[in-house]
Each structure stands twice: as structure tokens, then as C-alpha cells.
Amino acid sequence: MWSLKKLAVMSKDTCIVWFRRDLRLHDNPAWNAAVKSGCEIIPFYTHSPSEEGKWRHGAASNWWLHHALQDLSNQLASYGLTLTLRNSDTAIAALTALTKEVTVKAIYWNRCYEEQSVKRDTLIKETLSNDGISVRSFNGNLLFDPLEITNKSGSPYKVFTPFWKSCLTLVIPRPETITFQQTETSPHNCLESDGLDSFALLPKIPWDSEMNAFWQPTRSGGKKLLKQAIAKSSDYQDLRDIPSTDGTSRLSPYLHFGQISPAEFHHEVLTRCTAKDHAQTGILRQLFWREFSAHLLYHFPHTHDQPLRNEYQNFPWNFDTDLLEKWQRGQTGYPIVDAGMRQLWKTGWMHNRVRMVTSSFLVKHLLQPWQEGAHWFWDTLVDADLANNTQGWQWIGGCGADASPYFRVFNPILQSKKFDPTAAYIKKWIPELSEVPAKLIHAPWEMEPLELAAAGVKLGTDYPEPIIGHQEGRKQALDAYSKFKSSL
DNA sequence: TGAAATGTTGGGGCG
DNA sequence: ACGCCCCAACATTTC
Numbered sequence: 001m002w003s004l005k006k007l008a009v010m011s012k013d014t015c016i017v018w019f020r021r022d023l024r025l026h027d028n029p030a031w032n033a034a035v036k037s038g039c040e041i042i043p044f045y046t047h048s049p050s051e052e053g054k055w056r057h058g059a060a061s062n063w064w065l066h067h068a069l070q071d072l073s074n075q076l077a078s079y080g081l082t083l084t085l086r087n088s089d090t091a092i093a094a095l096t097a098l099t100k101e102v103t104v105k106a107i108y109w110n111r112c113y114e115e116q117s118v119k120r121d122t123l124i125k126e127t128l129s130n131d132g133i134s135v136r137s138f139n140g141n142l143l144f145d146p147l148e149i150t151n152k153s154g155s156p157y158k159v160f161t162p163f164w165k166s167c168l169t170l171v172i173p174r175p176e177t178i179t180f181q182q183t184e185t186s187p188h189n190c191l192e193s194d195g196l197d198s199f200a201l202l203p204k205i206p207w208d209s210e211m212n213a214f215w216q217p218t219r220s221g222g223k224k225l226l227k228q229a230i231a232k233s234s235d236y237q238d239l240r241d242i243p244s245t246d247g248t249s250r251l252s253p254y255l256h257f258g259q260i261s262p263a264e265f266h267h268e269v270l271t272r273c274t275a276k277d278h279a280q281t282g283i284l285r286q287l288f289w290r291e292f293s294a295h296l297l298y299h300f301p302h303t304h305d306q307p308l309r310n311e312y313q314n315f316p317w318n319f320d321t322d323l324l325e326k327w328q329r330g331q332t333g334y335p336i337v338d339a340g341m342r343q344l345w346k347t348g349w350m351h352n353r354v355r356m357v358t359s360s361f362l363v364k365h366l367l368q369p370w371q372e373g374a375h376w377f378w379d380t381l382v383d384a385d386l387a388n389n390t391q392g393w394q395w396i397g398g399c400g401a402d403a404s405p406y407f408r409v410f411n412p413i414l415q416s417k418k419f420d421p422t423a424a425y426i427k428k429w430i431p432e433l434s435e436v437p438a439k440l441i442h443a444p445w446e447m448e449p450l451e452l453a454a455a456g457v458k459l460g461t462d463y464p465e466p467i468i469g470h471q472e473g474r475k476q477a478l479d480a481y482s483k484f485k486s487s488l
Numbered sequence: 489t490g491a492a493a494t495g496t497t498g499g500g501g502c503g
Numbered sequence: 504a505c506g507c508c509c510c511a512a513c514a515t516t517t518c
Binding site for chain 1: 489490491492
């Protein structure tokens with residue numbers, strides 16, 4: 001047997017496909033190029049969390065990553081391939097070790113665009129190239145490379161609409177999927193691989209039961225949601241802001257980990273949506289927001305924790321761990337805010353509309369730095385994505401590109417009445433208010449004692465009093481803003 | 489991808 | 504029939 005394998009090794013070159021955030025075999029440019037090269041393929045993944053610094057994946061993302069890797073490994077197995085997994089302090093250590101074990105002709109990967117990844121990959125490219133290995137990287141994670149989209153003066157767009165229009169003048173890539181079968185004698189079977197469990201991505205205490213019920217973190221789960229999104233696309237504009245419905249696609253984690261590619265998403269929506277109206281541009285608009293965020297972070301890499309608008313460096317936040325913690329735990333006394341924060345905690349996800357309401361509440365009413373909110377979302381979201389997270393929080397903080405001015409303060413009561421009129425969302429996540437009539441639930445502190453009693457709620461015991469009044473919070477935020485503005 | 493305050497208008501009730 | 508007031512509905516501006 002050994003001689004047979006050796007013969008195979010000798011008769012064919014070997015290449016590595018380094019999987020990172022492109023955990024799919026469909027529309028994967030790096031994978032396609034490797035297949036086309038005719039080499040034997042070593043599918044490879046290295047787990048190097050310490051290299052990710054302060055933006056290493058949180059527990060919820062890790063939970064997703066575990067299942068995505070398991071699923072990718074299963075898909076590869078059906079092609080006769082084994083996903084080689086390695087724990088390593090750094091990716092470069094893992095890759096140089098691997099290329100010492102096996103004679104490798106080439107390595108393929110899809111680019112990540114965060115500053116840290118770019119730096120890491122540049123170094124790896126240099127090192128491996130010097131070892132005589134052909135290094136080829138591809139764009140599989142965005143529709144366009146960030147350098148492709150510039151305004152007339154050659155600089156990056158800072159406003160969404162012109163950015164989007166500019167994208168639409170270009171050819172949007174079509175997905176390409178290549179099926180493949182590797183011979184059983186390929187060398188990858190001999191490689192040492194750490195078990196997926198050794199990555200320790202799953203929670204030690206089993207808090208993930210709701211996650212398991214809510215998500216199918218696999219390629220087929222993503223495909224199912226994509227199909228559903230297309231089927232319900234004509235209702236998208238009506239339902240996308242109603243958090244009690246399944247009006248959004250919920251594809252963000254699949255896009256983050258690359259189980260669904262943006263090109264596939266785009267192509268499927270464009271070719272399969274029967275209604276050729278605003279419904280499809282509505283969904284695709286979100287995909288271009290993702291694109292816009294990634295491009296912004298690429299061009300302004302410091303914005304992951306510093307405001308894009310420099311003058312906001314000195315904004316007078318009122319950092320207070322007690323307030324922050326109450327927000328994190330869903331104990332603010334504002335049902336719509338608390339429902340969102342609890343949904344996030346239980347499912348690793350929050351509806352987009354509620355993300356805006358909760359984050360506005362933290363930044364405006366509570367005057368907490370947006371970076372604190374960004375960190376909490378990062379730690380708890382399964383779709384945590386540095387670019388999207390950064391862009392979202394800077395937008396709400398009024399300090400980012402295309403940002404809502406600081407004085408746009410969401411009214412959590414109005415938002416609640418407008419987007420959760422039946423209170424179905426609130427009641428799902430705040431069971432202690434389940435008997436409260438929908439009309440009253442948006443501001444329980446305004447309820448009469450008799451109404452509270454009838455609903456079996458004792459305010460301050462069963463459900464908290466509001467940690468700040470709306471008018472008070474709004475005024476505080478606007479005062480801070482005007483004071484800050486006059487100090488510039 | 490606000491909200492609240494302020495301004496304008498027009499229809500209907502009513503003296 | 505007329506003018507006056509009220510106020511809802513909408514538009515504009517201000518924060």
C-alpha cells in the first residue's frame with residue numbers, strides 16, 4: 001500500500017488549499033484554482049486564535065465555527081479528501097511546518113481584508129514564495145476587491161449610495177462551482193491532523209441548546225435559508241423591520257464564515273426572484289452594505305476601535321460598568337431593548353431593526369462608548385464580523401461614514417410600537433411580561449397599578465423599572481452632543 | 489435605515 | 504352664508 005501511495009505522490013504534484021473564512025466547496029475561487037491545477041489537494045485549516053488578538057472570535061462565533069468546520073470536513077470526505085486541522089500559535093508556523101512534511105508546489109487561499117489578516121498573509125506569501133512555493137490568493141469573500149471601487153478622484157467612497165451605484169456599473173462576478181473527486185491514494189491521508197475537538201470551540205457548559213434549535217450552521221442550512229429568502233422576497237420590504245417575523249434572510253453568519261459566497265447570494269437572488277421589482281434590490285441592498293463595510297474597514301483599518309471622524313475622539317462618554325452590564329443582561333426596563341439583548345444572548349443573533357434600537361439606546365440614552373457595545377456584540381454574535389460590526393456601531397454613534405448624525409436619537413417606545421405592535425417579539429423573549437396587553441407593553445412603567453396586577457407583574461421585582469427615562473436620556477444625549485460640538 | 493417641535497393647510501362644527 | 508376656531512393631516516425645521 002505504501003508504495004502505491006508513494007507512487008501517487010511522485011506522479012502528481014501537491015498543493016494546499018488553506019481554508020480560512022471561506023468554508024465551502026461551492027463558488028470558492030481558491031479551491032477552483034487548485035482543482036484546475038491538476039494537483040493533489042491538501043485541504044488545510046489552522047486554528048491560531050492568539051494571532052487574532054483582541055478580535056478573536058467570541059464563544060458564539062466559535063460555536064458556529066466548530067460546526068462549519070465539521071460540515072466542511074464532511075463535504076470534503078465525500079470527495080475522498082480529509083481536512084487537515086492543526087493547532088498552532090501562528091498560521092505561518094503551521095504552514096511552514098506542513099510544507100516541510102510534504103513537498104508542496106502551490107498554496108491557494110481566498111483573501112481576508114482585515115488589517116491583521118493582510119499583514120499576516122503578506123508575510124506568509126513572502127516566506128513561502130522564498131521557499132519556492134507558488135502562492136496564489138483570490139477574492140472569494142467579497143463581490144469586489146476594495147481597491148476596485150473608487151470615486152472619480154480615486155479615493156474610497158464614504159457614502160453608501162454612490163458606492164452602491166458605482167458597484168452596479170461593474171460586472172458582478174458569477175459563481176463558479178467545480179465538482180471534484182480525489183483519488184484515494186492521495187498523500188493527504190498520511191498527514192497528522194489535530195482533532196476538531198482539540199480546538200475547544202464548543203462551550204464547556206452547555207449553553208448552546210437554543211442555538212442548536214435556532215440554527216443549522218451548515219452549508220445545507222445556509223442553502224435552505226437562501227432558498228427561503230428568495231421565496232419570501234416579495235414580502236421583504238414589508239417584513240424586514242418586523243422582528244417577530246422571519247422577514248430577514250438570517251444569512252449573515254453563513255456569509256461571514258463563507259459557507260455561502262456573496263456572488264452566489266447575489267446570483268441566486270437575481271436569477272430566481274420572480275418579482276423583478278424593488279423586493280430583490282431590497283435584499284441585495286443589504287449585501288452591498290456588507291460590501292461597503294468591508295471596503296471601509298480595509299481603507300480605514302483603525303476604525304475597528306477608533307472613530308472614522310477624528311473629532312469624535314474626545315466625545316464625552318459616561319463609561320459606567322453598571323449601566324453597561326444592565327444593558328448586556330437585558331435589564332434596562334425597556335422591553336424592546338431587553339428583548340433584543342436576550343435574543344442575542346440566547347441565539348447568538350439579533351434582528352437588524354432591534355440591533356439599531358438597542359445600540360442607539362446604549363450609545364445615546366446611556367452615553368456608553370460605542371466600542372463597548374461593539375465588543376459585546378462581537379463576543380455574543382454568531383455572525384460577528386469586524387467590518388459589519390464596526391460600520392454598524394459607528395453609524396449609530398454618528399462618528400462613521402454615512403453616519404446618522406448624533407442627534408438622531410431613536411425613541412425606543414415609538415420603535416417598539418411601530419415595529420412590534422402585537423408585542424409578539426417582546427413576549428417571546430420577556431416571558432415575565434407575557435400577560436401584559438400589547439398596547440401597554442411598550443412602556444410598562446406607565447401602566448396603572450391595577451393593570452400591572454392584572455398582568456401579574458410587579459415592577460422592580462419581576463421586571464425592572466427603566467434605568468433612565470426616555471426624555472431624560474434623550475436630553476442627556478443631545479446636551480452631550482451640543483457641548484461636544486461647541487468644544488470643537 | 490429619527491424624533492420632536494414648529495409651521496401650514498383645509499375641512500367641518502358652530503355661533 | 505359667513506367667519507372663526509379647532510385640529511387632524513401633512514410639511515418643514517430643528518435638535
